[in-house]
Amino acid sequence: MADNLPSDFDVIVIGTGLPESIIAAACSRSGQRVLHVDSRSYYGGNWASFSFSGLLSWLKEYQENNDVVTENSMWQEQILENEEAIPLSSKDKTIQHVEVFCYARMCAVFGGIYCLRHSVQCLVVDKESRKCKAVIDQFGQRIISKHFIIEDSYLSENTCSRVQYRQISRAVLITDGSVLKTDADQQVSILTVPAEEPGSFAVRVIELCSSTMTCMKGTYLVHLTCMSSKTAREDLERVVQKLFTPYTEIEAENEQVEKPRLLWALYFNMRDSSDISRDCYNDLPSNVYVCSGPDSGLGNDNAVKQAETLFQQICPNEDFCPAPPNPEDIVLDGDSSQQEVPESSVTPETNSETPKESTVLGNPEEPSE
Known part of the structure; x- marks a missing residue:
């Protein structure tokens, strides 16, 4: 359940846009424990591709929630004296002036945990080291991690006050x-x-x-x-x-x-936040990495390059999204302990009567005659 997550991860990814999903997949592929969350009800963030009915639903949700902001201060009770909180934005302002006229699966395959409709209230920063040590989610759960990757739309106005978009x-x-x-x-x-x-x-x-x-x-x-x-x-x-x-x-x-x-x-x-330097953000901890949304380019080269750069900062000695192993080379736990079946017991017999040994080997639970 999303309200009963493990309390410790190696990497927490907030937002399911293209660069975040690539990084989550790469980290999970390299053996990192990854938690991937998004407050939205769909994957992709500003990179999402909707069906027409899905687009109409998004427009309705945008129009209904554009002026609605919910505040929950219960998470503040989780902040200790030697810590401070960096609140995250609960309102996405990356898309405006809407006028209408008439890699995520790979992360899950290698053990990543995904949670949609799961909001993160704040980052918890240690006052002495100035590093982020945890997040507090909408249920008030403190989740510890070593690295934090955040889509830029989740950053608050205070954090982005010096950024020129x-x-x-x-x-x-x-x-x-x-x-x-x-x-x-x-x-x-x-x-x-x-x-x-x-x-x-x-x-x-x-x-x-x-x-x-x-x-x-x-x-x-x-x-x-x-x-x-x-x-x-x-x-x-x-x-x-x-x-x-x-x-x-x-x-x-x-x-x-x-x-x-x-x-x-x-x-x-x-x-368009593709060219924003991390130095433009206010008081951003060194282990918090920001991913940008789509740019005006025709392809997705910038997103892939950004994901690889951030991955190398998190896992400097690991390969970026290496090719999956050959299925024939995969050894599952317990394979080595399996006993080899004697060749004589599985050799077809010319006799029409089925040998008792073959019957027992084929179905151990079936009683012999």
């Missing part, structure tokens, strides 16, 4: 056609729309068809991304209007539409 503007669209004029119905389109105004940024557009299993047949899923200069809608709507036509009943009957029709759109701004 950049913002990313993003849009997710569902359309009824491709911007690429082709007869092929299976393609991934990537294009870059140059900036038109001073101070604005180029927009990257990625279009996925139904063969990628991201949308229904006859529709396309489109992602637009750029560095923010304003809100996401202000940054990206001009590109959307240039590439797509808003859907209306009149246009639905017109077969001569030149541009694909826009069926649904979501705009939001996301915080």
